[in-house]
Amino acid sequence: MNFDVVIKGRIVLPNEVIDGEIGILGGKIKIIERTQGTLNGVQMIDASEQIIFPGVIDGHVHAFSNPEEGLIATTSAAAAGGVTTIIDMPYDLPNPVNNIETFLKKVDLVDKEAVVDTCLWGTIAKENGAEAIDDLAEAGACAFKMSTFETDSYRFPRISDVDIMKAMSKLKEHDLVAAFHAENDEMIVDLIDEFQKNGKVYPKAHMESRPPVTETTAVLKLMELSHWADAKLHIVHVSHPRTISLIQQFKKQGVKVTAETCYPYLLLSVEDLEKFGPKAKNNPPLRYEEDVQGLWEQLLNEEIDFITTDHAPWKNEQKERGADNIFLAASGMPGLDIIVPLMYDAAVQKHGMSLEQFAKIMSQNVADIYGIPNKGRIEVGYDADFTIIDPLKPYVIEEKNLHSNSKLTPFDGVQVNCSIAKTIIRGVTVFDGKEISVGPGFGKFVPGKAYKGSRLEI
CATH class of the missing domain: 2.30.40.10 (Urease, subunit C, domain 1)
Known part of the structure; x- marks a missing residue:
């Protein structure tokens, strides 16, 4: 042949x-x-x-949070970075992908502009949004992203426990994953207000106003809701090893929970936030060096399911407005161009990870968890x-x-x-x-x- x-x-x-x-x-x-x-x-x-390797899949990409980025630039970065498939987040400007009309327009845009293959997340509106899940799931949304922290009441809202349970129940019917940005909104809002009132606006204040308890408490609640809904739960961008330890405990109880971390949490620490300022600001924030090492131990022990970029491409001015007040800077950094070589260098060459495990955390596990057809493995x-x-x-x-x-x-x-x-x-x-x-x-x-x-x- x-x-x-x-x-x-x-x-x-x-x-x-x-x-x-x-x-x-x-x-x-x-x-x-x-x-x-x-x-x-x-x-x-x-x-x-x-x-x-099997084609790398990045399960956490924001092509439209900054409308100046878009799919052409995002997927070109993916291609050059060795990423063959992205899963693009639903928190687009000006309108989030929480209804069938917006979703179908985005599908058309993917087929016109994407350079690499692309899956799409769906989300739900702030109130009574679960009713849109059926249409979005059947139109091809591969998973649904929600948040316990409110970045924007319309585009990136905090979802109530009542609506989370409704969404989880609906997603169970479709065997799709409910994924969450898990931070404690009430605690963070209060801490940021306190820090700014006291003039504590230096770079490290971003981490200090989002201590690990703001992540762990949000994750604990979600896992308990997932237990009672018997739904699949995924925690995005985990920044602290205690969060992973708690997730492992709930897994042993039968909760269907998975987790990712992002390359900055493995390669940078809060000292880099001090060094680089707004350029190194993301949510959740960078942690202490001992926390970084804790995440590495968990990753090598296969307690973290996969690694993503949380690709968030801001322009200089959106970052530089936080030069004198870290709270004013946009949160997030790009990563599609660089995640694969950075992680291969760190995981395989420096930490001794096997090639098979690297393939799993960069591709296979993403495809398996989200049910992406025909992706993630080198198989006939x-x-x-x-x-x-x-x-x-x-x-x-x-x-x-x-x-x-x-x-x-x-x-x-x-x-x-x-x-x-x-x-x-x-x-x-x-x-x-x-x-x-x-x-x-x-x-x-x-x-x-x-x-x-x-x-x-x-």
């Missing part, structure tokens, strides 16, 4: 690593050989000196999505070269001891280590498992 593409090299399968080759036909993995030199293809890719029948890493080619991160419109990162000038050799989506090389070779519209909308329609059959 003559394949469209054949890739040979070190291949990371779900439970083992082999030196073999992959035959690709029609954008799918048709065969995996444990030897090399037996398959023929129209295109032959030799990745012998590199490592072939799956999409031919691959992130190929060169472990011997270092490069220096330069924020001016980020594909995101946000040219701000505290990792500017950091040397990473690996690089992205190729990003391949459905058998097509979309990034060759230097240039992006496809345009807007190559990426496709990937519906969630509750989708009622024909796209899953394509």
Whole structure:
């Protein structure tokens, strides 16, 4: 048989690593050989000196929180960063994705503008929003994001316990995940007010006004609600190891709870918030170095399910307005360009994580938890999505070269001891280590498992 593409090299399968080759036909993995030199293809890719991972999936991306970013810049950053699929958050400006009309418009935009494959989150309105879940789930939302902290009463509201229970019950019917930004709104609002009244507006005050108890108390409540609703719960951007310890306790009780952390919580500490100021501000905040080490121990022990960017691309002026008062700066930082090499360098090369575990925390577990069809593994029948890493080619991160419109990162000038050799989506090389070779519209909308329609059959 003559394949469209054949890739040979070190291949990371779900439970083992082999030196073999992959035959690709029609954008799918048709065969995996444990030897090399037996398959023929129209295109032959030799990745012998590199490592072939399943395409990385970033489950936490904000393409439209800043309308100046959008899908083209976001997904271009993903392609260049080795990310083959993103799941874009629903807290868009000017309107959140909490109704079917807004959702379908966004689906159309994905098919016109995305460079990489894209799944979409749904959310619910501040009050009585659960009634929209059926339509959004059946239209292809892969999961639903809600919050216990109010960033904006319309776009990013705090959801009441009553409406959380209604949403969880409804999501259980669709076997979809209820995911939460989990911070204690009442405590944080009071602390920020107190800090500003007392003129405590230095960078570290952002962390001090959001102490770990504001995360753990919110998570505890959500896990108890999840227990009684018998619903799947996911906690996004966990910043503290005690939160993970509590999650493990509830897992042992049978609660269906999973958790992610983000690359900044593993690679930065509150000292970097002091050093970089608004550039290193995110929610929840960076923690102490001992907390960072605690998260690493839990990650290596497979107590954290996956890692995301929480890609939040702000412009200079949105960050710099907090130069003299950290509370005025926008929260979040970009990451799609850099998460894969940063995490490979830190997890595999420095902490000794196995290649199989790295594949799970960067791809497989995301696809499994959210039920993303045909993604997350190198297996026959799956999409031919691959992130190929060169472990011997270092490069220096330069924020001016980020594909995101946000040219701000505290990792500017950091040397990473690996690089992205190729990003391949459905058998097509979309990034060759230097240039992006496809345009807007190559990426496709990937519906969630509750989708009622024909796209899953394509």
